[in-house]
Amino acid sequence: MKRIVYIAPHSFPIKSSESICNSKVAYVLASMGYQIDVFACSDSSTYPKDSKIDQFLQEVPNMRIFTVRPSKKNFYRTASITSNLKCVPHNLKVFFKTGFYYNGISTPFAVLQAIENLIKSEGGFHYDVMITRGFLTDVVGITLKKKYGVTWIANWNDPFPLKRFPAPYGQGYDAKLPFFENRVYEAIQKYADIHTFPSSRLRDYMLKCFTHVKKENTRVIHHMAHSELTQFFNKKNASESILKIVSCGSVGVPRKPEVFLKALSIALKEVNVKLKLFFVGFYSDSLKSLSKELRLSDIVEFIPPKRYSECMDLISSCDVSLIIETTCEEGIYLPTKCVDAFQCSKPIFCVSPKIGTLRDIVEKFHVGYISDIDNIDDVVSQTKRMLNDHLQHQLPVANKKIAPVFFEEYIAEQFAELLK
16 A cells, blocks of 8 residues: 655644544544554644544554654744844754745744654655645645655645635735745645645635646545544433534634624524523633623533543534634635534534535535524524424434535545545
8 A cells, every 4th residue: 555644733632623634534544554654743732632532543553653843943023032033043944955934934844854854764765645734734745745756635724824814814815925935835836736625615715826726636525524433422312402502612703603692692582492502612701791791691601622522522412513604705614613513413503604615515415504694684593493493303414324425434435536
């Protein structure tokens, strides 16, 4: 089987939505028989570390994991002149070694050095394929492709770079990049063989940025729900009398959770339902204040960030998984919360842009409810529909049988085709 060098700074340990996406893919590739070397960093911390999921995914045969200490030799506006001056020699070294520079490049350079040290210790470059996963991988991919001619599959779970995120997250696909960053951008387009994306809308958005990339050199491979992981979740039966809704993950700015709270307060005046709503993760104090103002304090509970498996426990014990986005011209993202819900066999309730990926999924697979974040009447209408469906025991179903394209077998088939 082919040997893969898998460069995913956010993968192991599992401490963020990005890391759970990337670690699942690494596990599946190794399970398929590919020899895979994972290069990861360890400083991402959206969730507390999840040891039991980490251990399970790491113990698969055929996979080695190399943890790289992220470099902190970056320039900061808040740092002293002396502190920033100490970073100059290292950043000059990176520039002369790679030909590229941007603030933060020292971390991908540390990953590159770790790979080069392994190549040297093992007597040469023995990989057939290189897969890079998102940020902090660009210079690594460019350098190894130029030096060894390895097939490069570049995956983008989000737009790249941050500046070219769609508004309000960033400045849009045509945002002007600084000279050195633009050189990196041009090189990625020149050297990457295949670009993969979790949604077709993100792919189409990025093709506006990657003007030199042909559509036939792209693939859409969704984020993955993995059935094997459910063995680690405490699957408590949801109460038939109380509708339990949970949002796991950040609902801070620019997301708009207040839209759902306002819609819920209106809907509950018209539909008499016993209900409990959980927000797990990062949220603002103003959201707590709003729940009191709307007299929802008795039914809304705010919970600090939990381990990934603990979030899955909570989703498994609830009836509906809530996904809140923000106002966008088009919803290009596939939130990991979506496949997390399917992994737990739960439907989704989306407060999202009128046009977007989540609407495509709900309308195609009938796995939940979709409402327009810019139309409070629509959010109220869909909320009332959900409440009534609960009363009639007719909530939608979401699982592998209904939406197989999001599960490991289908994802494995896509990678097998890509890597043959």
